[in-house]
Amino acid sequence: xxxxxxxxxxxxxxxxxxxxxxxxxxxxxxxxxxxxxxxxxxxxxxxxxxxxxxxxxxxxxxxxxxxxxxxxxxxxxxxxxxxxxxxxxxxxxxxxxxxxxxxxxxxxxxxxxxxxxxxxxxxxxxxxxxxxxxxxxxxxxxxxxxxxxxxxxxxxxxxxxxxxxxxxxxxxxxxxxxxxxxxxxxxxxxxxxxxxxxxxxxxxxxxxxxxxxxxxxxxxxxxxxxxxxxxxxxxxxxxxxxxxxxxxxxxxxxxxxxxxxxxxxxxxxxxxxxxxxxxxxxxxxxxxxxxxxxxxxxxxxxxxxxxxxxxxxxxxxxxxxxxxxxxxxxxxxxxxxxxxxxxxxxxxxxxxxxxxxxxxxxxxxxxxxxxxxxxxxxxxxxxxxxxxxxxxxx
Amino acid sequence: xxxxxxxxxxxxxxxxxxxxxxxxxxxxxxxxxxxxxxxxxxxxxxxxxxxxxxxxxxxxxxxxxxxxxxxxxxxxxxxxxxxxxxxxxxxxxxxxxxxxxxxxxxxxxxxxxxxxxxxxxxxxxxxxxxxxxxxxxxxxxxxxxxxxxxxxxxxxxxxxxx
Numbered sequence: 356x357x358x359x360x361x362x363x364x365x366x367x368x369x370x371x372x373x374x375x376x377x378x379x380x381x382x383x384x385x386x387x388x389x390x391x392x393x394x395x396x397x398x399x400x401x402x403x404x405x406x407x408x409x410x411x412x413x414x415x416x417x418x419x420x421x422x423x424x425x426x427x428x429x430x431x432x433x434x435x436x437x438x439x440x441x442x443x444x445x446x447x448x449x450x451x452x453x454x455x456x457x458x459x460x461x462x463x464x465x466x467x468x469x470x471x472x473x474x475x476x477x478x479x480x481x482x483x484x485x486x487x488x489x490x491x492x493x494x495x496x497x498x499x500x501x502x503x504x505x506x507x508x509x510x511x512x513x514x515x516x517x518x519x520x521x522x523x524x525x526x527x528x529x530x531x532x533x534x535x536x537x538x539x540x541x542x543x544x545x546x547x548x549x550x551x552x553x554x555x556x557x558x559x560x561x562x563x564x565x566x567x568x569x570x571x572x573x574x575x576x577x578x579x580x581x582x583x584x585x586x587x588x589x590x591x592x593x594x595x596x597x598x599x600x601x602x603x604x605x606x607x608x609x610x611x612x613x614x615x616x617x618x619x620x621x622x623x624x625x626x627x628x629x630x631x632x633x634x635x636x637x638x639x640x641x642x643x644x645x646x647x648x649x650x651x652x653x654x655x656x657x658x659x660x661x662x663x664x665x666x667x668x669x670x671x672x673x674x675x676x677x678x679x680x681x682x683x684x685x686x687x688x689x690x691x692x693x694x695x696x697x698x699x700x701x702x703x704x705x706x707x708x709x710x711x712x713x714x715x716x717x718x719x720x721x722x723x724x725x726x727x728x729x730x731x732x733x734x735x736x737x738x739x740x741x742x743x744x745x746x747x748x749x
Numbered sequence: 750x751x752x753x754x755x756x757x758x759x760x761x762x763x764x765x766x767x768x769x770x771x772x773x774x775x776x777x778x779x780x781x782x783x784x785x786x787x788x789x790x791x792x793x794x795x796x797x798x799x800x801x802x803x804x805x806x807x808x809x810x811x812x813x814x815x816x817x818x819x820x821x822x823x824x825x826x827x828x829x830x831x832x833x834x835x836x837x838x839x840x841x842x843x844x845x846x847x848x849x850x851x852x853x854x855x856x857x858x859x860x861x862x863x864x865x866x867x868x869x870x871x872x873x874x875x876x877x878x879x880x881x882x883x884x885x886x887x888x889x890x891x892x893x894x895x896x897x898x899x900x901x902x903x904x905x906x907x908x909x910x911x
Contacts, residue, residue: 372909379908389909396902479911528911648750652759652774659773702908709911725763725770 367486370479371708375692379702386731387723389702391528393594393675394722395649398642401593401635408630415626419618421449421602422629428636429602433587437560437572439580441604448614449624449632453558453588453601455617458484460554460584460603461520463612465490469519474505475710476678477524478556490520496712499680502669503532507541514545520552523573526559529709529718530678531654531671533563536571543576552609553583558601559674561592561643564651570673574604581606584613589628591674592643593635598628650675653721653728660732664739675722678706682715684742692717698741699734752777756785757794762895764798803890803898811858813842813887814865816873818853819880828852831878840868851883862886 372389379385396402420426426443434440441447450456461484465471471485474495485492495513497503510521523542525534534542546553553573560570574583588601603613617623635642657677661668668679681691688705695701704720706713721728750758755775760766768786772779789795804811820831828846835855836844843856855873859865869884891899 370911372911376907376909385908387908390906391910392906394904394906655776656770656773704909704911725766725774729770 363486367483372704375696375702375704378693378696382696382700385696385700385702386727386734387702388719388721388728388731389704390720390722392596392722393591393646394724395594395646397593397595397598397631398635398639400638401595401631401642404634405598405627405631408627413626413630417449417623417626417629419623420444420447420614421624422626422633425449425629425633425636426602428633432636433585433604437570437575439572439575439585439604441585442607445607446604446610448603448610448617449629450588450601450603450617451621451624452590452599453556453586454480455621456584456586456588456601456603456613457481457554457556458487459613459616460586460605460609461485461488461490462616463609464488464520464552464554464584466519468517470515470517471520471522472510472513472518472551473522474509474524476503476527476529476706476713476716477522477709478528479709481522481524481556485520491517493518494710494712496710497530497532499669499716503527503530503678504534504538505542506538507545510542510545514549514551518549518551520554521546523553523555525555525557526563526570526673527676528559528674529676529704529706529713530716531674531676533565533570533671533673534573535565535568539571539573539576543573543579546582547578551582553579554586555583556586558586558588559591560587562647562650562675563673564647564654565672584609589632589635593632593639594646595628595632595635598625598631600624600628600632650721653723653725656725657719657721657728657732660728660736664732664736666739675720677719677721678716679719680716684739686742688714688717695735695738699738701731701734701738703735752781753785753789753794756782757789760786760795801894801896801898805890810860812860812862812865813890814857814859814869815885815887816855816857816869817847817851817883817885818855818873819851819882820853820876821878821880822852823878831876834876835873838868838872840864 426447430441430443457480465488467489469490470493471490472493472495473481474497482492493513495509555573557572563570574580574585584603584605586603589595658670661679666679668677671677688707692703692705704718706716768782769779772782822828823830832844840857840859841855842858845854847854857865869882874882
C-alpha cells in the first residue's frame, strides 16, 4: 500500500501539551492552571436565546457569511467599542471561532514562498496555518524586557523582500502582553513603509486591565484598515468557547477570497451559536464588564503571589494569563512543569508550547476561582521552596 | 465603581475572603479595606455576615413559609408599626413591604408545620391591623441568595488547553 499521508501534514508537529494532558488525566487531586478558556458559564440570557432559537426551529444553514442580524450587531459593536467601522455585508464574515478566521486569512493572502512574520510566544496555530497556506513562517522572538510587546525595531529587523504578512497576536496568549496606541503607531509606520499586511488576532480585546486605556485595534490607525484582517470572536469576551464562533473583518477584496474558502470548507458557522451571539453582542456589555473586573482581581492576586514567592514576572495587562520566569531554577520549562505536576499535582503549560523563545517561562492561567488559584499557588510555592533548598542557584 | 461598592460587590458573594487577598484583588492596601469595612459596619451598610445553609442535607427539620399579609396602615405611622410588631418575633426571618395584591411579605422558619400554623393563627392573624393572611409553604429551595442550591457547579473544562 502507498503511504496515505501528505508529507507536508506529517511534517507539522502536534501542539506541545498532549504530554501534560496525558499525565494529568491519570492522576487524582490534580489542580490545573493550564486552561486557555474562561471559567464562567456563558451568561444565561445568551444561552436562553440559543435555546429559544432551537425552539423556534431555526436549524437551517445561514448565509455563508453569517446571519445578517448578527453582522449588523457586530458592526455596531466594533464601532462602539473600538471606533472602527466595517460594512456588515461586504467586509465581515462569521467564522467557526477565531481559529478558522486565522486559517482563512493566511490562505487568502499567501502565495508560495511569502513570508509571514509571527511574534512569539503566541498562540500555537499561526505557524502551522502559515505553513499549510504555503507561506513561510518567520518567528520574531519577543522579549520580557519589552514586556513581550513587539517593537518597530524587531519588526524592521525581520523584514525581507519576501515578507508579506505580519501577525499581531495582542492581547497575547500566553504572555498577557498588550500593545498600546503608541506601540501600534510605531508598528504601523514600518508596515506602511514595507507595504505589509496584518492579521490582527484580537480575540482577547475585551480583557485588558489598563483602566481607561482600553484595547486599541491597529485597524483604527490611519492607513491600517485597508491592510488589516481584524479577527475577534465570542469565546473569551462572553465565555462562549464551546459555541465556536468568531468573525473576521477585512477590506472587501480580501474578505471575498476568505469567504470563498469558508463557503467550500465550512458552509456557515453554527446557526444556534449565531442566534445566541446576537444576544451577546447586543446585550452583553455588562456581563463582559463583570467578568473583566473579576479577572482583574485574580490577575492582581496572582502577580502578588509571584512577587511574594520571589518569582520574576512582568505585569501582564491583557487576556487571563501570567508568564513568570523560572530560569533561576536551572530547569527547562518542560522539566519544571513536568516535575511540578508529578510532585505537587499542579498543571501549568511550559512557555515553550508557544514557541522556543518561551523557554524559561510558564503560562499560568487565572481563569479560575480565587480558592483554586490559592490552592494551586500554595502548591507551587512549596515546589519552588524545595527547589531552592536542593539546588541553590545564584 | 467606588472602592466601597467594589468591596461590597465582592463580599456579598464571599464574606469569608481574607482581607489581605481582597485588598490585593482590589489593588489597594489592607488597611483601606479594613477601615472601609469597619465604617460600613458602623453605618449599618453592612448589616451582618450570614451563612447560606442547605438544611435539607442535615438532620435538622425546618419548615419555611412565605406569608402574604394584608394590613390596615395606621394613621401617622403607615405600615411601620405593624411591621415592627411582626418582625420582632424571632421565628420571623424577613418582613418586606410589597406593592401589589397584599402589603407585607413575611418569611418564617419553624421546626414543624404545626409550629408555623400556630404562629399564623395565634400571633399574626390576631394583630388588630391584620386583615388577612395567606400562608405558602416552601417545598424546595432551588436557588437562594444568588446561589444555585439544587445542583452545585462542576468544572467541566479540560485540564489543559491552549
